[in-house]
Amino acid sequence: MTRPDLKDAVLEAAEAIVVEAGAGHLTLDAVAERAGISKGGLMYNFRTKEALLDAMISRLIEQFDELRQKVRRKLPAGSSALLVEIKTLMELSESNSRLSCAMVAVNAFQPGLLKRFRDDMQNRLLSEIAAPGDFERATALYFAAFGLHVHELLNVPILTRKQMKSVFKELMRMAGEGGKRPG
Amino acid sequence: MTRPDLKDAVLEAAEAIVVEAGAGHLTLDAVAERAGISKGGLMYNFRTKEALLDAMISRLIEQFDELRQKVRRKLPAGSSALLVEIKTLMELSESNSRLSCAMVAVNAFQPGLLKRFRDDMQNRLLSEIAAPGDFERATALYFAAFGLHVHELLNVPILTRKQMKSVFKELMRMAGEGGKRPG
């Protein structure tokens, strides 16, 4: 068997390159060097660049799911899916995770591979987060959290960590008011 | 002088490539072919790839500014900067403009070049949009519009055009309530 950590180490190396140099510089040679293995070793574990990109999205989806479940357990039972999603994005932003850069890397080289991720996102939004009677408001708040999270991918954030946190908290407050509409 | 339209044609070609194939496939050869000129001609107008990327951001900033001014004139006098910004992002999303893909292209190859764009964005947010007493709420709404707009850059939108429009309108409604806080 492959060293179990090796694939993860490779994926982390790939993420580091994207964050530090930009997705355009994500090359197999660079990944191999950064991960401390040879090109042959890299190609053995990921037969093509597409396979590497695909693994990056899988990692993104999986880790995101794990984090969401952890958040769900921490919040009071019965919390809305919207609240869970906002807090998950907040925690992801606060941890110095480079996870989300997989999105921009894959989008740069094989946009089609993002389909899985998109479908996942769309499905959750439409079937869990945006309640029929409150579609616009919930979707707006969801995208606010999304926008806050991804704007960091444009290297060097516009907001400080402190500001981001307080905006996220305001979002959660607004999400808490859901459903209490006049009428 | 260079044909005045040529530079614009080249920039549009670059945007088209980014949208259709991903930023990773934005190469000088591809741009030249798509723009219908030779590589020599391209290099005459943009001495390096960095110069091309830089021009893409300039174009983004300029056109964005123009649109914002047009929106400002259309809205009732005294409309908040937040409202103007949201509507500008909405119109940009509705026009089938590929403008914003400059952001992801530059981020892929020369992230440092995004500084100008970021500073611009940060400055406007902090000095015009987010009023001191309403920082969190205004910032949240701003990022909601931003998130809605950029999520399309991840190819194939999660929302339909119609859904996007109604969410944008809800955002504008929420922005209109600014300042009317209890107390």
Next chain:
DNA sequence: GGGAACAAACCGACTGGTCGGAACTGAAGG
């Protein structure tokens, strides 16, 4: 004829990917 505007061939570095083999493992067989 001389510069502006572009074309086209060309260059070395780098790209994704292949290939033969080295180093190690564990099971089989004597």
Next chain:
DNA sequence: CCTTCAGTTCCGACCAGTCGGTTTGTTCCC
């Protein structure tokens, strides 16, 4: 216990093609 052998994991040289960029025309206009 030693040998053999197949399988796994990884190495590094190599290949053909592509990359950003340079050089050398060519055309057109003053």
